[in-house]
Amino acid sequence: MIEMQKRPFSMTILVILLGLLLILPLITSSASDSTSSVKLDIDLVQGNTGTVLVHYTLLAHPDLQVGNWEYSLDGRSWQQIPVDSIKHSPPDFGLPTRMNYQSGFLAWQTHQLPILETVVPQLQVRVPTYLENTSSDWLKMPVMRTSRQGHSVTSHQSRLYAFGGWNGCRLTASAEFYDVETEGWYKIDAMPTPRQHLATVTVGGTIYAIGGLGRDGNLAVVEAYDVELNRWSSKKPMPTERRALGLAVIDGLIYAIGGHNGEALSVVEIYDPQADQWVTGQPLPEPRHSMGVNELNGNIYVVGGINKQALNSVLVYSASTDQWKSTASLHKTRYGLTVEARPSLNRIYAIGGMQVRKSSQSNQLQSTILESSTFVETLEILPNSDILNISEWQLFSPLKIGRAYGGSGMVGNRLYAIGGNGRSVYSTAESISLDSAGSYSESQLIVLQNDFRVELKSPSPFTTISGNVKILGQVNGKSIQRWKLAVAALGSGNFQLINQGPGNSQSTDYLLGNWKTEGLPGGLYLIRLQAYHSGVVAPNSPAETFSLVHLRSNGT
Numbered sequence: 001m002i003e004m005q006k007r008p009f010s011m012t013i014l015v016i017l018l019g020l021l022l023i024l025p026l027i028t029s030s031a032s033d034s035t036s037s038v039k040l041d042i043d044l045v046q047g048n049t050g051t052v053l054v055h056y057t058l059l060a061h062p063d064l065q066v067g068n069w070e071y072s073l074d075g076r077s078w079q080q081i082p083v084d085s086i087k088h089s090p091p092d093f094g095l096p097t098r099m100n101y102q103s104g105f106l107a108w109q110t111h112q113l114p115i116l117e118t119v120v121p122q123l124q125v126r127v128p129t130y131l132e133n134t135s136s137d138w139l140k141m142p143v144m145r146t147s148r149q150g151h152s153v154t155s156h157q158s159r160l161y162a163f164g165g166w167n168g169c170r171l172t173a174s175a176e177f178y179d180v181e182t183e184g185w186y187k188i189d190a191m192p193t194p195r196q197h198l199a200t201v202t203v204g205g206t207i208y209a210i211g212g213l214g215r216d217g218n219l220a221v222v223e224a225y226d227v228e229l230n231r232w233s234s235k236k237p238m239p240t241e242r243r244a245l246g247l248a249v250i251d252g253l254i255y256a257i258g259g260h261n262g263e264a265l266s267v268v269e270i271y272d273p274q275a276d277q278w279v280t281g282q283p284l285p286e287p288r289h290s291m292g293v294n295e296l297n298g299n300i301y302v303v304g305g306i307n308k309q310a311l312n313s314v315l316v317y318s319a320s321t322d323q324w325k326s327t328a329s330l331h332k333t334r335y336g337l338t339v340e341a342r343p344s345l346n347r348i349y350a351i352g353g354m355q356v357r358k359s360s361q362s363n364q365l366q367s368t369i370l371e372s373s374t375f376v377e378t379l380e381i382l383p384n385s386d387i388l389n390i391s392e393w394q395l396f397s398p399l400k401i402g403r404a405y406g407g408s409g410m411v412g413n414r415l416y417a418i419g420g421n422g423r424s425v426y427s428t429a430e431s432i433s434l435d436s437a438g439s440y441s442e443s444q445l446i447v448l449q450n451d452f453r454v455e456l457k458s459p460s461p462f463t464t465i466s467g468n469v470k471i472l473g474q475v476n477g478k479s480i481q482r483w484k485l486a487v488a489a490l491g492s493g494n495f496q497l498i499n500q501g502p503g504n505s506q507s508t509d510y511l512l513g514n515w516k517t518e519g520l521p522g523g524l525y526l527i528r529l530q531a532y533h534s535g536v537v538a539p540n541s542p543a544e545t546f547s548l549v550h551l552r553s554n555g556t
Contacts (some may be wrong), residue, residue, distance in 0.1 A: 040066060040129045042443045046526070049448065050455040050545035054106040054125060056441070065435065067128035067344040068297075069106065073120055080343075081125070083297045084320060085112040089462050094524060094550055096491070105548055107461035110450060120448035130344055130413075130435040138400050138417070138430040145176050145185050149421040150196030153338075153407025154207055156227055160409040160416055161188075163209050166196045168425040171215060175225075178418075178429070180411050189230050193221050197243035197290075197405070201254055203273050208235070210256055210271075213243040218261045222271070236276050240267050246293025248300040250319045255281060255300060260289035264307040284315060285324050290405070292339030292350055296381060301327075303350050306335035310356050314379075328392050330377055337373070338408040340415055342434055346381045349396065351417055352403035372402030372422035400430050449543040452477020454531040456547045457509055466552040469515040471498070471527060479533040485513045490524035490548065522553025 040058040047053055058064065069086060070078040089095060089105040096103060108125070110116045116123075144162060151165025160178045164171070173194035176187050191209055198212030198219075207225040211218070220237035238256055245259030254271040258264070266288075268281035284302065291305025300317040304310070310333035317324050330350060337353025355373045376396040399417055406420020418429040453476040459465050475483045482502050486495035499513030512529065527549065530542035 040127060040441050042125070042127070042441045045125065045443045045446055047545045048446055049450055049531075049543040050109070050111060050453070051461065051547065052108045052110055052125075052446070052448075053461070053546045053548060054108065054443065055103070056106070056127075057101050057103050058129065060100050060102050061131075065130045065132050065345045067130060068346075069108075069125060069127045072122075072124045072126070073115075074122060075124060078126065081108060082112065085109045087461055089548070093462055105462070107548070110448060111453070111455070116448060117450055119451050120446075123446040123448040124443050125446075126440045126442040128344060128440050132345060132435050136433050137397055138432045140400065141416070141429045141431050142178070142183060142185060143427040144178075144419060144429065145187060145427070146172060146174050147425045147427040148172070148407070148419040149425045150198075150213075150405045151407050151419055152198050152200040152209065153409045153416075153418050154200040154202050155409040155411050156202045156205070156207065158411055160411060160418065161200070161207060161225075162407055162418060163200055163207075164191055164195050164198050164212065165419065166425065170194075171196055171213075178416075180414070189225075189232060191225075192223055192232055192234065193219065195219055195221075195243075197260075199245050199247040199256070199293075201247040201249055203249055203252060203254065206273065208247075208254060208271075208273070210247060210254070211238060211242050211245050211259065217241070218243050224273075235273075236271075236278060238271075239269055239278055239280070240265070242267075242289075244289040246291055246302060248293050248295040250295055250298060250300065255317075257293055257300070257302060258284055258288050258291060258305070263287070264289050264305075282317065282322050282324060285326075286311075286313065286315070290335040290337075290354075292337045292353075294339040294341045294348060296341040296343060296346070296348055299381075301339060301341075301348055303339045303348070304330055304334045304337050304353060309333075310335050310354070328379060330393055331395065332373070332375060334373055334375065336404040336406075336420075338406065338417075340408050340410050342410065342413075342415075344413075345435060347378050347434075348381070349415060350375075350377045350379075350393070351408050351415075352376070352399055352406055352420060354404040372404040372420070374398040374400070374402045397432060401426070401428070449533075452480060452531070452533070452543070454480075454483070454529060454543045454545055456512075456527060456529050456545055459527070459547060459549050461547045462549070464550045464552055465517070467517065469517060471512045471515055472509045473512045473529055474510055475501075475503075475512075475529070475531050477531070477533065480531050481533060483512075483529065483531045484542075486528050486530075487515060488526050488528070489521075490526055495526075495528060517551055520551060520553070522551050525549055525551050 042056050044055040069081045072078045087107045148165035158180050163175045171194040173190040195212035195214045200209045205227050209223045218241040220241040222235040224233050242259030242261045246257045248255045256269045264287035266284040270281045288305035288307045292303040302315040312330040312333040314327050316327050334353035338351045340349045353373050377393040378396045379393045380391045402422045403420030407418040409416045414431050416431045456473045458472040484500045485498045488495040527547045530544040
């Protein structure tokens with residue numbers, strides 16, 4: 001028998017360590033590549049006045065979501081760019097592509113923000129990317145101190161507050177909050193008025209509990225809870241007594257929508273917390289109560305509800321136009337549901353509720369069954385889309401148990417469903433992670449020169465043109481000495497002069513020049529307007545703005 005020579009123990013350890021040293025860089029590199037590959041990259045910012053163009057690329061990843069665009073004046077504090085001041089290039093605009101990557105342009109009308117109507121030496125833009133958690137499940141969380149249905153939940157900082165409701169035996173005025181950091185429920189001072197089917201909303205550091213059903217019927221009561229002082233105060237009542245209403249906040253104003261006071265209501269009343277006054281708003285096109293209501297990007301979404309029969313229709317209110325419109329309907333009719341918004345994903349979520357199901361007991365007989373729903377649906381709000389033609393609702397991870405007339409809230413990237421009824425009145429709650437935050441992509445510094453007006457009015461960004469094109473715009477400012485108008489094929493950098501002139505134009509729709517496109521190949525072109533000036537910032541350096549257009553060739 002031949003005896004194998006034993007390898008010393010120290011030598012074995014050395015071999016293992018050497019193997020790890022060889023493999024670890026590959027693992028690290030792979031992980032790093034995977035993380036960085038889902039990041040949106042801001043490639044270039046063109047323009048320093050008026051409309052600014054931002055060119056970006058990102059990986060075509062099925063779970064990658066782009067958040068809201070932001071701007072900063074100092075590189076430290078960031079504010080969201082209003083969605084009505086930006087325009088995105090359409091998917092079929094003909095931008096250059098490469099395998100597995102998408103390109104896009106953002107046109108930002110900087111003059112729409114009063115704070116930018118001047119010289120800004122250090123303007124930056126950025127945008128976050130998120131990996132949406134499409135396969136995560138709802139997780140159980142600690143139970144409330146009190147079972148509740150018909151209660152209301154709202155969030156403030158890292159806390160979720162639950163107010164009132166029916167505890168299975170009686171109406172309650174009790175209130176408690178869940179701290180997501182300590183993962184515990186804590187009792188706070190009760191509301192002055194016991195009630196269920198109320199609505200709550202947070203404005204600043206104050207939570208407003210409005211309406212509901214009390215011991216003597218429908219209520220118009222408004223009670224305000226100071227979070228810091230743990231103290232309640234009474235405010236001016238609503239003009240209309242009601243229960244099962246919805247609340248949303250736009251620009252610090254509280255919109256009280258719909259509800260029930262013997263019949264479904266279409267009434268909308270608006271409360272100003274600063275003035276403690278109510279005014280009448282634009283009524284709902286269709287009365288309803290027990291619906292889900294929330295706000296996203298300046299629009300109010302009213303989802304489902306009931307008006308003699310359960311509804312799956314969805315209404316959208318635009319504060320800028322003061323109008324209601326219809327949008328994509330839910331998959332199933334539901335009432336007693338809640339709605340939450342996740343701005344970073346541009347999504348709203350319709351959670352739980354009561355659904356009507358018809359059960360066939362025989363060929364001739366059907367019975368109607370009401371059941372608490374585990375359904376959760378999500379709707380993506382597409383940037384700059386017509387709200388009549390946005391995406392369809394998609395099914396989301398279902399709740400662990402059906403919940404109707406429950407509460408819900410958002411803290412960070414987690415969605416919470418709290419209480420409600422099903423087989424009983426629940427004290428249970430559950431939560432789910434909606435996304436994993438990625439990194440931000442920031443632009444280079446821009447010296448914004450908005451102390452005068454240099455704008456291209458027509459053609460506007462991302463339009464399709466042909467033939468002889470009239471270019472309209474404005475050049476207006478005391479320090480402006482001359483201007484130039486030029487065009488170039490996208491990516492060429494070879495700008496060809498169309499027209500130039502001295503001084504200022506006198507109109508916002510001044511004819512700056514005629515662009516004769518005959519003989520040019522079709523494709524994407526940049527229109528550039530430059531204004532040379534004697535300003536304090538960057539004297540003799542032009543202020544310039546751009547428009548990106550698609551030239552149709554040969555009449556196609």
